[in-house]
Amino acid sequence: MSVRMQGAGEIRVPSAAEGSGPSGGRRLGIRSKLFVASIVLIGVSLAASEIYLTRALEAQLLESIRDELLVRARLVAERASGIASASDDVRAFDRLADHLGATARGRVTLVRRDGTVVGDSGVAAEELARLDNHAARPEIARALAAREGSGTRLSSTVRERLMYVAVPITDQGNIVGAARIAVPLDRIDLLIGELRMTLAAAALVALVVAAVLSWFAAQLVSRNVRQLTAAARGMAVGNLSLRTRIPGHDEVAALGHALDQLAGNLSRTLEELRAERDLLDGILASMAEGVLVVGPDGRIVLMNTALKAMLLVSGDPAGKNVLHVIRNANLSETLGRAREGAPAEMELELGGLMPRRLLMRARALEDAPGSVLAVLVDLTELRRLESVRRDFVANASHELRSPLTSIRAAAETLESAHDDPDGAKRFIDLIVRNAERLQNLVDDMLELSRIESREVQLELEALELDAVAERVVAHHLPRAEMKRIALGCASGMPAVRADRRALEHVLGNLIDNALKYCAEGATVRVGAARENGRVRISVADDGPGIAPPHLERIFERFYRVDPGRSRELGGTGLGLAIVKHLVEAMGGTVAVESRVGAGSTFYFTLLAGA
Template sequence: MRKRIFHSMLLLAVVTILTGAILSGAVAHAVLTERVHAEVRSEARIISRLLPEGGTQELFAEAGRANPATRLTLIAPDGTVLFDSVADPATMENHADRPEVQLAMQVGTGAETRNSGTLGSRTYYYAMKLENGQILRMAAASDSIWNIFFRQAGGLLAAMLPVLAFAAWLAQRQTRGIIAPLLTLDLEHPKENDVYEELSPLLLRMDRQREEIGRQIETLDKKQQEFTAITENMREGLAVLDGNLQVLSLNRSAAALFGVSADEVRGRYFLTLNRSEPLARALTRAAAEGKVGSAGLTMAGRSYQLVATPVRPERGRVEGVVLLALDVTEQKQAEALRREFTANVSHELKTPLTSISGYAEMIENGIAKQVDVVPFAARIHSEATRMIQLVEDLLELSKLDEREELPNNRSVSLLEVANRVAVRLGELADRRGITIEVTGSDKTVQGDPTLLEELAANLCENGIKYNREGGRVTIALSGDDAAPCLQVSDTGVGIPKEHQARVFERFYRVDKSRSKETGGTGLGLSIAKHIAQLHRAALSLTSEVGRGTTITVQFPTEQKQCPGEDGES
């Protein structure tokens, strides 16, 4: 802008100087030309008065020598040149057709200006009719204005250079003066500037735009903060990539998943973070084909479902990709458990049904001997009872899964629960040579007495089935009413450490061969776990192979814990 103003002012000065010089020269040329014409007319009148009636050649010759700048010609009425101060009359053509001569013949005087043979000059002719009928003509040549300029160009240029230098200095100074207020504009407070009045509309508009931009930035900042707050607290990993799959942003979960820092990887090619082929295919499908791509990924023992969604505004080209990483570990585990549960239920039902069907078929076809019918019927009855128990346990688990509150919530004496369980399982214990004992003082808890009795019974029954002959099962009550504990300990075979984390799963058995001998459905500990969860109690297990197992039920407490939770059985 500074250069444009300077050049404009300098050009204006040059144009002004040249225009002034041309106009001045034109005016001066016009004045001088008019003066020459006046002198020619005046000289012609003077000579006409000095001439005698017949005229003399000597007077014409003297007049021609007196003023060499003028040309004197005497012409007869028929156009014949009688005298010329420059050329020989005998060599000159007839002048009867000259405009100024014809005009003088008619009205007494005539004038004409026309180009002469000399390039760049014009000749003024003035003719007047004498009393004797002859024509006296005076002529004077003058240069054209352009010829004068061309001849004086050097002098004019020399005179203009200082003027141009002064004009350039003045233009530069004026430019600085014009630009200075613009350079000091306070754009943060446009209305407070004291500057040219012509800029006021612009400054007012800038102020309005500044306020609007400020509001928009504030809105964008708020949305960015909201977006960041949401994405940074998402459990799912979120990555925003550009059309070339370079990282624009990563949320906290995605950074943790790929083991990187969000700031360090910004701008990097995403596939350098993980070169999994399924991930590469999903991202390429989204970025190159504009279609949603998905891939499975396992990292650090967890399973993730990755979904790559293309960002393509108004069906144009893909400008970015949003990658969402969903942790599906629990879903996969639940699906695996469901499949395992289905397989276990099928197996547990198929085994007794096969046995029942076989024995029944033998009796039906008369293959079984009469003496074997009663034993076969007993086996059928045993297997049917096992199936009924399995179905009842499955129904019980289903009810426990659906319950959110206890059906009969009231104060329950744990001592009474323990004694009832000891009596209930006394016959089973006697058959296996196991002693059941109850220790500790009475404790009161809030809960459902029927479910609590089933909880204790399942734990005790498990201790009886997997105990050694002559062993012992102890139901111990400890703590106080603010922190009651129920422990069931046995002196049985114990559980290896690698199985302890899974014994509460449905149908899980440490030793499947021994489970067939002891009977049961494999759902007792799972039912016990669900009942404990309904009572907001914590269920824990400590066991040592060959020494026995202790299962602790810690009811809601603030401070105290049951003894024996330090890993000892």
């Protein structure tokens, strides 16, 4: 059946006969239990009533018959008293018994003082002598003792169930015998049987009526209970919006109200827990640091998104042994120290596809004995930057030392060249060239620093690439002509979206780099083409080319393919690093393709201008 609850839709309620107990058998619902209990109580009540009524009626009928028989027995005793005083003839007594038995409509028995039967309306005179002495009969004994006696038993003479009433027979105040009258109780048994049949029929009708009424009463009583059960089952599976809405003020209604209040409290508590959980999940997910919780058994309890990304872990690692996920020999020792209550800190160096260096700080969780909370910070980039800084300082020091050494040596030599004007001029030229080299190096270092610190504000706009390239080419054309290098650019190149100054700087550095290393008669050409919604700009030359081992590092600071020749040509080793940073700042990428003896092509991509 279904019970409709306000605000909770319709939910199915199993009937009383549905469901099974723990052993899988059928079980009675409360409705059936109430019905069965009512039927049993009604049946017991009807049976008790039937037993009581039949016994009470039988007792009342027997009492009425005894009273009536007592009256008859007194009359019989009075008549027998006259004959007893006049004659001792047994036959006279028997005739009197027969006559009185017919008159009294019962079996009349006359007994002498000694218990001898001298007359019996139910026995022939010839058979009287064979009868047992009746002095021991209870009713006769009471009558001979001057009291009235009665009893009900099966007669040994006529083999019937009889009621006996005996009274004393007196003669001039003396007890001379007893008169007894007996009637069969078959009529009483028949009446009692009929009464029992009537009561049984009435009880059956009453039982049917009571069963119907009990069924409806059980329905009414169990409906609210079944509604409570349905609501409780719904709440048990998590639907805490259900409410019983039981009307009334009885115990069932009070239970329903308590259940509604419990559901409301649980719902509010769960909402608070969900909010706290979501807040914690949000905090853990937004943290750049990795968070790891390890249980007492060394298995992972929690790992946040950042740590999964650091370790390249897919899926949920909860339940796995931490040493299987983070493979480091010192990890177990560090976690052990943390479990002992001492703050533990160490750097983990992890290999694999993406080598990492992680700083881990671990502490024991106070509310979870044996568990450890660890926070891991990715130091990979920091260590890389430290290495870059060290390399930069070393390279910059080396680059600065060479021209400074040359300037110092030239200056010291110049001091002693008073009589050699030509030598003095050569040393002055050397000082000027190295000073210019220092100036260029400092300028490039400052430019690279501004770009990396984002102090250079780029303004991206749609630019005609033809005009920008022609202007840069024109600026470098005299130098190209001096080296007899053919320098030019393609026409009809697509527009790009870039910062004008940065684009000129990138093209200028790439052309300058090509002119430095190309020999006389070489060709340097600027070109561009659309590619996947972007513009690919290239500076190609047919110079000496670059060996493959150098291609991956060509854009690093101070990296030179031929350090000696580069310094001789006045290069600072920062030009291509500046190109890379400027292109990336404009949203592009830069790369190089080269073969030794076949020239090089430096290219970069920018957004299309239209």
